Amino acid sequence: MKLSKSEEELMNYLWKLEKAFMKDLMDAYPEPKPAPTTLATLLKRMRDKKVVDYKTYGKSREYFPLIEKEAYFSKQVNGLIKNFFNDSASQFASFFTQKTNLTKEELESLRAIIDNEIQKK
Structure with a gap:
């Protein structure tokens, strides 16, 4: 939807x-x-x-x-990755980190989030 x-x-x-x-x-x-x-x-x-x-x-x-904000946007982001990045989270991450003018601090924060998720798995 x-x-x-x-x-x-x-x-x-x-x-x-x-x-x-x-x-x-x-x-x-x-x-x-x-x-x-x-x-x-x-x-x-x-x-x-x-x-x-x-x-x-x-x-x-x-x-x-009737729907939660997080659930709606999660579905939209997953659809974006599927439709525009060949269902590849890596392609999406590459595009996102290179084309959005993130600061060094923001990139380090993203790395910390990813490292934390890796440890959980």
Whole structure:
């Protein structure tokens, strides 16, 4: 399941808020805020994709995520590696470390994370 850029942006607000009414979501957006009808359309699409749901309180709906942020982005990164790097984590790592202008400190931090994972296995 892939979310559009607009859906991902809305999902990020929902993950941050954990649960939210339409007003809460509108308040989370910076100016210029999207139209309420735009958010309603996005939320309907996202509900159809089974990534959000809502509870009804009178005439109001309180929306909440059905997927965790980490699980969603893990799936996206794995798809990226599969589709653009021939399912090779090494090719992805090579591209990532060479093309993202990481500092020496950031590279050392990545090495520490990798070394820690190697020790766990």
